[in-house]
Amino acid sequence: xxxxxxxxxxxxxxxxxxxxxxxxxxxxxxxxxxxxxxxxxxxxxxxxxxxxxxxxxxxxxxxxxxxxxxxxxxxxxxxxxxxxxxxxxxxxxxxxxxxxxxxxxxxxxxxxxxxxxxxxxxxxxxxxxxxxxxxxxxxxxxxxxxxxxxxxxxxxxxxxxxxxxxxxxxxxxxxxxxxxxxxxxxxxxxxxxxxxxxxxxxxxxxxxxxxxxxxxxxxxxxxxxxxxxxxxxxxxxxxxxxxxxxxxxxxxxxxxxxxxxxxxxxxxxxxxxxxxxxxxxxxxxxxxxxxxxxxxxxxxxxxxxxxxxxxxxxxxxxxxxxxxxxxxxxxxxxxxxxxxxxxxxxxxxxxxxxxxxxxxxxxxxxxxxxxxxx
Numbered sequence: 001x002x003x004x005x006x007x008x009x010x011x012x013x014x015x016x017x018x019x020x021x022x023x024x025x026x027x028x029x030x031x032x033x034x035x036x037x038x039x040x041x042x043x044x045x046x047x048x049x050x051x052x053x054x055x056x057x058x059x060x061x062x063x064x065x066x067x068x069x070x071x072x073x074x075x076x077x078x079x080x081x082x083x084x085x086x087x088x089x090x091x092x093x094x095x096x097x098x099x100x101x102x103x104x105x106x107x108x109x110x111x112x113x114x115x116x117x118x119x120x121x122x123x124x125x126x127x128x129x130x131x132x133x134x135x136x137x138x139x140x141x142x143x144x145x146x147x148x149x150x151x152x153x154x155x156x157x158x159x160x161x162x163x164x165x166x167x168x169x170x171x172x173x174x175x176x177x178x179x180x181x182x183x184x185x186x187x188x189x190x191x192x193x194x195x196x197x198x199x200x201x202x203x204x205x206x207x208x209x210x211x212x213x214x215x216x217x218x219x220x221x222x223x224x225x226x227x228x229x230x231x232x233x234x235x236x237x238x239x240x241x242x243x244x245x246x247x248x249x250x251x252x253x254x255x256x257x258x259x260x261x262x263x264x265x266x267x268x269x270x271x272x273x274x275x276x277x278x279x280x281x282x283x284x285x286x287x288x289x290x291x292x293x294x295x296x297x298x299x300x301x302x303x304x305x306x307x308x309x310x311x312x313x314x315x316x317x318x319x320x321x322x323x324x325x326x327x328x329x330x331x332x333x334x335x336x337x338x339x340x341x342x343x344x345x346x347x348x349x350x351x352x353x354x355x356x357x358x359x360x361x362x363x364x365x366x367x368x369x370x371x372x373x374x
Contacts, residue, residue, distance in 0.1 A: 023057060026328050029090040029293070030064040034109065035302025036312035036360075037068075037096025043314035043364040044094065044321040047340075050368050051325070051333050058330055063090075069100040069109060078104075079112045084119055087293060092324050095297035096317065100304050113295075117153050120292035122285035123184065124191045125151035125264060126323075127299060129271035129281050134346040135354055137276050143252035145275050148195060150256060151264025152188040153285055155179045158261045180215045180260070185222045191288065192258035193230045202255035203230075205237040206263045219260070243267065247274060268299055277353045279313030280345075282320035284327065296324040310359045313351040315341055318367060340370035 028048075032041040045062060052060050065086070067079040078098075080086070087093055093116070099109045116122065130146040131137060137145075155178075162175040189205065196203045205223050209216035220237065227235050238246065240263050246253065247270050259267055272278030281299035298316030306312060322337030344366045350356025351363050358366070 023059070025059040025061050026091040027061045027063070027089075028324075029087050029093045030062050030096075031067060031093060031098075032064065032096040033098040033302065034068040034070075034100045035097055035304045035307035036300075037098065037302050039096075039307075039310065039312045039360045040298060040314040040317035041094065041096035043360055044317040046364055047318050047337060047367055047371070048321050048325070050371055051336055054371065055330075055333050055336075058333070067112070068098055069104050072104055072108070078109055083112060084116070087116065088120075090293045091328060093293050093295040094321065094324060095295055097298065097300060097302040099302045102304065114158055116295060117285050118155075118159075120287055120295070121154055121289070122287050122292070122295055123152065123154040123187060124284075124286040124288055125153035126195075126284045126286060127151060127264070127268040127271070127281060129268070129275045131275050132280075132342060132345040134348045135276040135280070135350065137274060139248065139251070139274055141250075141252060145251045145254075145271075147251065147254040147271065148199070148256050149264050149268050149271060150188060150192040150195065150258045151268065152184055152258070152260050153264075154261075155181060155184045156261030178215055178260075178262075180218055182218065182222060185219055186226065187288075189223060189226055189258055192256050193226065193233055196233050196256040197230075200255040201232060202234045202253075203236075204243065204254055204257045205235075206240055206243055206257060206259035206267070207237050208240050208263075210239060216260075240266075244270060247271065272299060277313060279316050279351065279353050280319075281316045282323050283316075284320065284323045286327065294324075294327055296320040296327075310361060311352050312360050313353050314360050314364055315345065315351070318364070336371060336374065337367075340367045340374070343370045 030041055032038040048060055052058055072078045098113055099106050126148060128148045131144050157178040159179040161177040161179060164174045166172045192203050205219065207216045207219050209220045223237060247267065251274050257267065268281065269278060272281045278300040283297050283299045285295040287294050298320050300316055303312065318341055319338055322334040326334035349358055349366050351358050
């Protein structure tokens with residue numbers, strides 16, 4: 001299956017691998033996927049290699065799986081039938097990006113990712129977005145943006161309920177139903193409230209109860225029930241159309257935003273646009289109970305139009321690698337990665353999507369140099 005324990009980018013960056021082996025080992029499954037997912041995964045692993053060897057108190061073992069569109073072309077499926085059993089024993093999973101619509105429909109290439117999230121109960125999808133002083137944005141505001149979207153990740157609109165009927169006939173129809181449970185909503189909101197307590201103590205819940213009279217009135221009711229328990233948190237709710245407007249009109253207002261699966265997916269793409277590029281945003285798909293591996297990835301997709309050109313922005317993937325280390329209990333190492341990315345971005349060393357001229361490897365080298373010089 002194309003498995004390897006060798007760091008994918010060790011040849012390009014081995015001059016930085018100057019440190020002694022460390023003590024505690026975390027086993028990481030690499031699923032680079034398609035398009036630029038391969039490039040940004042190599043960048044993230046190169047940075048992880050340097051940080052682990054520099055700090056010397058932990059080690060990372062990587063196993064790479066060549067699943068995705070190319071795997072489908074050879075075998076007729078995106079990932080092996082036992083891929084969940086294969087991944088279950090890892091400490092964490094790192095995903096690059098999946099999809100190549102010109103070759104295979106997205107609903108096929110994305111299915112392993114959605115199945116992983118649901119089977120491993122990675123119910124808290126945490127997606128931060130912030131501005132950097134060295135990165136221009138499309139907005140006129142001079143206020144900094146620093147928000148986190150907590151996306152309910154296990155149910156909602158992404159549960160496969162429904163079907164298409166009378167295919168090919170004039171009266172063909174489709175039924176797609178969303179599943180929202182009290183348990184799923186409550187744990188997502190509590191996660192958001194707890195996160196807000198560690199940040200600026202403001203939580204906004206996304207709803208659409210003026211039109212979705214069953215599902216989102218349940219969200220509204222549970223928010224109202226929980227709010228007295230979190231009296232120290234400033235709380236409000238906004239309809240999805242209103243909050244989409246307000247992400248553009250006054251994004252500095254938002255701290256922690258809790259949303260359903262679909263609404264969270266849409267808003268986090270928008271958060272990338274308003275902070276400079278979707279290439280900047282990391283994502284953590286967490287199983288807070290820690291009885292299955294959590295999954296880390298950049299928010300962006302595979303970008304087939306620039307695949308193989310060496311110009312993809314690896315910042316989101318590198319920041320996701322930092323979130324992974326923090327989740328594994330190596331918070332200082334994760335912070336070192338995020339601060340190095342911030343240093344590079346604020347210096348104006350940028351990739352083409354941000355208006356700069358650095359390729360993927362050059363940007364990664366800058367981040368590694370920032371870590372190495374600390």
